[in-house]
Amino acid sequence: MEWAQLGPAVIVAVIGFGGAFVTSKIQHKGRPENALIDQLQEEMLTMRKDIADLKTEQQKSKRREMIRDNYINRLREHINAGNPPPPPEWPEGLYD
Incomplete structure (x- = not known):
């Protein structure tokens, strides 16, 4: 008769451990x-x-390129106008 009384307790324990095992696997x-x-x-x-x-x-980089392009145009104008050295001043803000 003792086994009959232990049966439900064992079943509950197995279900509990099984649930804990499944939960652990899901979390991992x-x-x-x-x-x-x-x-x-x-x-x-x-x-x-x-x-x-x-x-x-x-x-x-785009800003430096624009400043250089403008300076190149000023240099070309200076040369085309036949102006002697020195060339126009180096532009400000080129290396800021």
Whole structure:
């Protein structure tokens, strides 16, 4: 008769351990994916910063190019007009 009384307790214990095991597996399964998502988000933030830095550098480069082009035109005008040296002053803001 003792086994009959222990039967339900054993069944409840097995179900409890089984539930804990399944829950543990589900939690462990989610961890690698979460770690990958976190890593990708960090990489994305780094890439966004890099892109912003590149855009800033591109704007500076375009500004320098415009200043140089204007200076080249001034030099050509100076030469075409037959003006002697010295050439026009070097432009300000070229290396800011």
